Amino acid sequence: MRWTAKELDMYSQSKEYVDTVLIPLVPLSFGGEMKQTGSMNEFLTILSLEIEKQMKGRILLMPSLQYLHNEKDKVERLKHWANEAKENNFKHVFFLTSDYEWKKDERELENHLIWIPAIPLENLEIDQARGMIGQQVLQILDIFTYNWKNEKK
Amino acid sequence: MSKHNVSRRQFLNYTLTGVGGFMAAGMLMPMVRFAIDPVLSADKGGDYIATKQKVSELTAEPTRVDFSFKQVDGWYESEETNTAWVYKMDDGKIIALSPICKHLGCTVAWNTDKANPNQFFCPCHYGRYTKDGVNVKGTPPISPLDVYETKEKDGILYLGRLKPHGEA
Numbered sequence: 001m002r003w004t005a006k007e008l009d010m011y012s013q014s015k016e017y018v019d020t021v022l023i024p025l026v027p028l029s030f031g032g033e034m035k036q037t038g039s040m041n042e043f044l045t046i047l048s049l050e051i052e053k054q055m056k057g058r059i060l061l062m063p064s065l066q067y068l069h070n071e072k073d074k075v076e077r078l079k080h081w082a083n084e085a086k087e088n089n090f091k092h093v094f095f096l097t098s099d100y101e102w103k104k105d106e107r108e109l110e111n112h113l114i115w116i117p118a119i120p121l122e123n124l125e126i127d128q129a130r131g132m133i134g135q136q137v138l139q140i141l142d143i144f145t146y147n148w149k150n151e152k153k
Numbered sequence: 154m155s156k157h158n159v160s161r162r163q164f165l166n167y168t169l170t171g172v173g174g175f176m177a178a179g180m181l182m183p184m185v186r187f188a189i190d191p192v193l194s195a196d197k198g199g200d201y202i203a204t205k206q207k208v209s210e211l212t213a214e215p216t217r218v219d220f221s222f223k224q225v226d227g228w229y230e231s232e233e234t235n236t237a238w239v240y241k242m243d244d245g246k247i248i249a250l251s252p253i254c255k256h257l258g259c260t261v262a263w264n265t266d267k268a269n270p271n272q273f274f275c276p277c278h279y280g281r282y283t284k285d286g287v288n289v290k291g292t293p294p295i296s297p298l299d300v301y302e303t304k305e306k307d308g309i310l311y312l313g314r315l316k317p318h319g320e321a
Contacts, residue, residue, distance in 0.1 A: 057257025
């Protein structure tokens with residue numbers, strides 16, 4: 001479900017079924033990496049919407065967490081978001097990003113980081129881009145189903 | 154001058170009737186147009202969308218068919234891609250099922266649950282549907298999958314409107 005009034009209504013009616021939150025992490029920069037962050041933003045937006053479409057009934061897609069590329073306390077901020085979600089009965093909190101910086105903090109994020117390099121979509125034909133996104137979505141869905149299955153045991 | 158003189162009274166009568174007639178027509182025409190509008194627009198062909206799937210290549214095994222179309226979503230128009238699970242029945246009838254789970258809207262897939270082969274499976278809450286799209290009792294979904302209207306033109310599969318199960 002998306003973070004819109006209508007879909008959050010749907011969420012509050014079926015809370016017991018939605019136990020997973022997905023937070024895209026998008027870096028911003030005005031310097032040399034400006035274009036790169038734009039590329040990541042584009043890629044993560046499309047990718048997260050596709051994931052949401054496939055798993056609408058169990059995943060709540062949050063608006064992305066944006067931060068400046070040199071921001072010091074971004075890990076703290078993210079933990080705050082995650083804790084808030086956990087306190088509100090979300091058993092699984094996942095982060096989706098293309099920014100390599102987060103890899104360093106992976107341990108602190110308790111293995112819930114999905115890091116996937118951004119495809120420069122602006123250089124691709126629309127059909128090609130769709131195909132590639134589709135494949136990545138399938139791989140990410142596997143991560144979710146794996147986590148859900150293991151929770152059952 | 155001419156033999157048939159037009160009196161002032163007659164002249165005014167003609168002009169008034171003429172002008173009045175135009176005014177009445179101007180008012181009535183849109184009303185009539187509104188009244189018969191449903192009749193005029195009903196025959197638009199039901200908005201069928203062409204897929205890339207050849208009908209001759211369909212089998213009894215459900216195949217994933219993607220198709221895209223323009224959709225106006227609130228503020229902006231976007232190109233939306235949808236999927237259907239399509240197969241051919243023994244009598245040649247084509248069935249195109251919507252992949253949207255009737256439980257909470259996840260996307261179901263064919264034959265992906267190893268424990269329950271030859272069924273549609275929803276990965277979110279393990280809902281299942283038989284091949285004809287009917288929900289398996291005891292799993293979360295409470296109604297069967299929706300069905301697309303189908304049409305064949307020049308050997309290509311066209312998909313139309315989405316209908317509740319049993320109506321397309």
